[in-house]
Amino acid sequence: MIDEWLQQDNYRASWIYHQIQNLGYASSYDTVKNHVRKVKERYRHQAFNRLETVPGLQGQMDWADFQVTEPAGTTTVYLFLLVLGFSRAMYAELVPS
Numbered sequence: 001m002i003d004e005w006l007q008q009d010n011y012r013a014s015w016i017y018h019q020i021q022n023l024g025y026a027s028s029y030d031t032v033k034n035h036v037r038k039v040k041e042r043y044r045h046q047a048f049n050r051l052e053t054v055p056g057l058q059g060q061m062d063w064a065d066f067q068v069t070e071p072a073g074t075t076t077v078y079l080f081l082l083v084l085g086f087s088r089a090m091y092a093e094l095v096p097s
Contacts, residue, residue: 001020002016002020002032002035002036002039003039005019006036006039006040006043007043010040011036012036013029013032013033013036013037014029016032016036017029017032017033020032051085052085052086053085053086054086055086055087056086057085057086058084058085058086059082059083059084059085060082060083060085061080061081061082061083062081063078063079063080063081064078064079064081065077065078065079066078066079066094075096077094077095077096078094078095078096078097079092079093079094079095080092080093080094080095
């Protein structure tokens, strides 16, 4: 059960300990903490394949907003960000809306 939780998210050992206590676990926190550390160490060393695309095929874009404080007051500016899949070239532009 602990391994399944850690596959889903990076839960802390203390959170896991409280969850399994509610299920009837009666052993020590240190036992849980040591197991969680071993499982997280195993996941930390996993490798991931990089997605490679041909030129011009794919790009990823995202928006972010930022609060800018100026003498006249606070305004919101938006960041448009595009990263090309093949070259990893990046284009960024701040826009008012």
